Amino acid sequence: MATVHPYQPKHITPTDEQIAVQMSAERTLIIEANAGAAKTTTLALRMAQAWTTGMPPERCLALTYTDTACQALQAALRKIGVPAPVVARFRIASFDAFCAAMLQEPYGPPVEQIDTQEALRPYVWEAVQRIEANESERWPEELQLPSAGDAGFIEDFLAMALWLKGTMKDDLERDDGPATPDYAGDLGIGYTQLKVFRAYERIRRRELADEPLFRGPYDATYDLARRLLEGDTAASLRRWPRNLQMVLVDEMHDMNAASFRVLRELLDSTQCQFCGVGDRDQVIYGAHGADAVFMGDAITVHTGRPVARLPLTPSHRFGRKLATKAGRLADKPYGSLAAHDTAVQLLCYDDEAECVDLIAHQVQHWRTATRGKMAGLAVLLRHPGQSIAIENRLLADGVPYTVSGFESYLLRPEVLLVRGLLAVATDNFDSVTEPRTREKLMRALVFFCGARIVVNGREHESQHDLLADAIRSVTDNPLFLESFFTNQILPNVEPAMQQRLQRALKVAKEAHGPDTLARLLEALQIDAVVREVFVSRQRRADALANLAGLSHAAQAFGSARDYFLHLNAAEQRQRELRSTASLVLAHIGHVKGLEFEHVLIPYLEQGAFPDPQAPVAQEKNTLYVGMTRARQQLTLLAHRQRPSAFVAQLGYAESTQAAKAPA
Numbered sequence: 322m323a324t325v326h327p328y329q330p331k332h333i334t335p336t337d338e339q340i341a342v343q344m345s346a347e348r349t350l351i352i353e354a355n356a357g358a359a360k361t362t363t364l365a366l367r368m369a370q371a372w373t374t375g376m377p378p379e380r381c382l383a384l385t386y387t388d389t390a391c392q393a394l395q396a397a398l399r400k401i402g403v404p405a406p407v408v409a410r411f412r413i414a415s416f417d418a419f420c421a422a423m424l425q426e427p428y429g430p431p432v433e434q435i436d437t438q439e440a441l442r443p444y445v446w447e448a449v450q451r452i453e454a455n456e457s458e459r460w461p462e463e464l465q466l467p468s469a470g471d472a473g474f475i476e477d478f479l480a481m482a483l484w485l486k487g488t489m490k491d492d493l494e495r496d497d498g499p500a501t502p503d504y505a506g507d508l509g510i511g512y513t514q515l516k517v518f519r520a521y522e523r524i525r526r527r528e529l530a531d532e533p534l535f536r537g538p539y540d541a542t543y544d545l546a547r548r549l550l551e552g553d554t555a556a557s558l559r560r561w562p563r564n565l566q567m568v569l570v571d572e573m574h575d576m577n578a579a580s581f582r583v584l585r586e587l588l589d590s591t592q593c594q595f596c597g598v599g600d601r602d603q604v605i606y607g608a609h610g611a612d613a614v615f616m617g618d619a620i621t622v623h624t625g626r627p628v629a630r631l632p633l634t635p636s637h638r639f640g641r642k643l644a645t646k647a648g649r650l651a652d653k654p655y656g657s658l659a660a661h662d663t664a665v666q667l668l669c670y671d672d673e674a675e676c677v678d679l680i681a682h683q684v685q686h687w688r689t690a691t692r693g694k695m696a697g698l699a700v701l702l703r704h705p706g707q708s709i710a711i712e713n714r715l716l717a718d719g720v721p722y723t724v725s726g727f728e729s730y731l732l733r734p735e736v737l738l739v740r741g742l743l744a745v746a747t748d749n750f751d752s753v754t755e756p757r758t759r760e761k762l763m764r765a766l767v768f769f770c771g772a773r774i775v776v777n778g779r780e781h782e783s784q785h786d787l788l789a790d791a792i793r794s795v796t797d798n799p800l801f802l803e804s805f806f807t808n809q810i811l812p813n814v815e816p817a818m819q820q821r822l823q824r825a826l827k828v829a830k831e832a833h834g835p836d837t838l839a840r841l842l843e844a845l846q847i848d849a850v851v852r853e854v855f856v857s858r859q860r861r862a863d864a865l866a867n868l869a870g871l872s873h874a875a876q877a878f879g880s881a882r883d884y885f886l887h888l889n890a891a892e893q894r895q896r897e898l899r900s901t902a903s904l905v906l907a908h909i910g911h912v913k914g915l916e917f918e919h920v921l922i923p924y925l926e927q928g929a930f931p932d933p934q935a936p937v938a939q940e941k942n943t944l945y946v947g948m949t950r951a952r953q954q955l956t957l958l959a960h961r962q963r964p965s966a967f968v969a970q971l972g973y974a975e976s977t978q979a980a981k982a983p984a
């Protein structure tokens with residue numbers, strides 16, 4: 322038999338453990354290992370090995386849960402020396418994108434994807450109304466239908482639906498009988514939720530015709546999994562990849578029942594080798610039904626394939642000091658083989674201003690030490706609302722940054738609403754130079770005000786088309802903004818909103834002094850507007866925090882006009898500064914799978930992180946994910962008087978009072 326030579330990667334010397342995985346002839350292999358222990362890199366080695374020994378890259382399908390994880394795998398392939406054109410030939414996709422492609426009819430239009438709770442809300446209400454109108458309901462006394470406008474119901478319902486679809490509980494456990502209160506109890510949900518869920522799904526799937534009207538987040542995975550569960554097979558799916566030789570799953574801890582059902586079909590319908598890698602302590606999508614149980618014996622139970630397991634033990638990303646902290650947080654052994662050590666420091670602050678000062682100090686230090694290699698530095702946040710003060714400071718200091726996992730606060734809808742009103746009041750839309758921002762700003766005005774566009778003679782056309790036309794004409798000629806507002810927004814909103822808008826415009830036009838923006842928001846009754854428009858409590862809190870940050874920053878300006886011009890200039894400056902050498906300001910969940918030389922995690926304080934609304938185990942995993950992104954240095958910033966409970970878990974209990982900023 323010919324000897325198979327191991328693929329020789331660039332940049333790294335694989336350990337024996339890695340070579341064992343790279344060369345393994347096992348048909349089904351699962352690797353559970355710590356963050357930074359080279360899981361993604363070792364998958365890349367296995368792919369490179371198969372390619373150099375004759376497998377066409379198209380016959381390898383690598384699936385993950387997020388787009389970021391796809392990028393991390395592509396980056397790992399490039400790093401070990403696989404040429405970019407070959408990397409592009411591997412099939413690397415998120416489960417949802419793969420499933421959407423499998424379900425796409427060859428000549429049909431793509432199914433509309435709806436990703437915001439606000440856009441899904443009307444369909445939930447339609448489902449509620451159906452249940453309300455059902456005269457043959459068998460357990461009317463068990464129904465607790467919400468009153469109109471109950472955003473809490475919508476939020477809870479959509480969260481429950483995401484979980485129910487991820488776990489597929491209703492599909493796996495239902496019998497042919499009607500939904501009963503007892504059955505809902507068995508699923509762990511309320512009877513009302515179950516009834517609304519089934520009605521909502523009938524609406525979404527056009528009365529079970531399986532040509533969905535739309536898909537929400539992760540619905541493509543659910544739709545495909547459900548079809549497979551109901552007896553469809555790979556053979557009936559025209560786009561199914563039939564000749565796969567290798568299937569891989571990165572971040573396997575994110576797998577839920579729906580994605581597992583799809584994986585089963587891939588394993589049953591092809592002769593492929595399988596390798597999955599994951600880390601139980603990185604489960605942060607429990608709300609989507611993610612469960613480490615799928616890394617256990619589930620594959621053997623459902624496909625009959627025996628599973629071999631191989632270890633990847635030490636971290637290569639970070640050194641001993643950080644490995645010790647991560648091990649302490651996750652309560653597991655954690656070694657390191659990295660050639661470098663990783664400094665870990667805790668800085669303490671008394672208030673937000675001091676926290677931002679400390680961040681700015683670290684940023685300047687890094688900038689000088691690396692001669693501007695800012696891309697190695699990441700500030701990781703638990704919530705987007707925490708970015709405002711940091712962004713303002715970075716802009717003031719001329720530091721280039723990009724955001725990931727959220728929009729820059731300057732482009733968040735509620736801030737765009739304010740910028741839109743200021744544009745109308747000052748009649749100076751010209752100073753918003755970016756056409757995409759002009760468009761977003763107009764959409765924010767329509768969205769928050771609840772306006773319906775009316776054009777004589779075009780009543781039969783959709784709101785979508787009418788708004789697109791209006792946006793085109795105003796972005797081309799900013800002078801039309803004023804007439805768009807006067808003719809299309811003001812007359813076409815509820816009378817209460819009309820009054821609020823008129824009062825807010827009056828303030829913007831006439832008031833002067835540092836509290837102008839606060840008065841404008843008061844005239845707008847912004848709390849009520851935010852409450853009416855957003856579904857989720859967190860999103861409402863974030864919106865109000867964003868606007869409070871905006872008001873605070875506006876105090877430095879004498880008039881609404883000056884502040885408006887400043888915001889436009891700040892946005893332009895952020896765009897100009899942004900480059901490949903930008904600092905990354907990101908949501909922690911959005912950088913899972915990535916790594917940075919220096920990671921800062923601010924706002925470790927009670928009420929912020931752990932988020933009291935989220936399960937504490939998941940919050941701990943989120944911090945673990947954030948901390949383990951660092952290669953050279955990790956800087957944690959905690960409140961001196963009210964430190965996060967995690968600070969003590971990391972072994973800093975005694976020192977928060979004393980900890981000082983480094984010289």
Ligand SMILES: Nc1ncnc2c1ncn2[C@@H]1O[C@H](COP(=O)(O)OP(=O)(O)OP(=O)(O)O)[C@@H](O)[C@H]1O
Nearest residue numbers: 333334335336356357358359360361362637638914
């Ligand atoms: N043998 C090696 N020698 C040195 N560095 C290595 C080696 N193997 C992997 N690395 C590096 O270690 C770092 C972490 O690897 P990788 O991203 O594959 O870990 P991971 O287990 O997938 O992490 P996570 O679970 O956090 O996504 C990367 O920078 C990678 O290039």
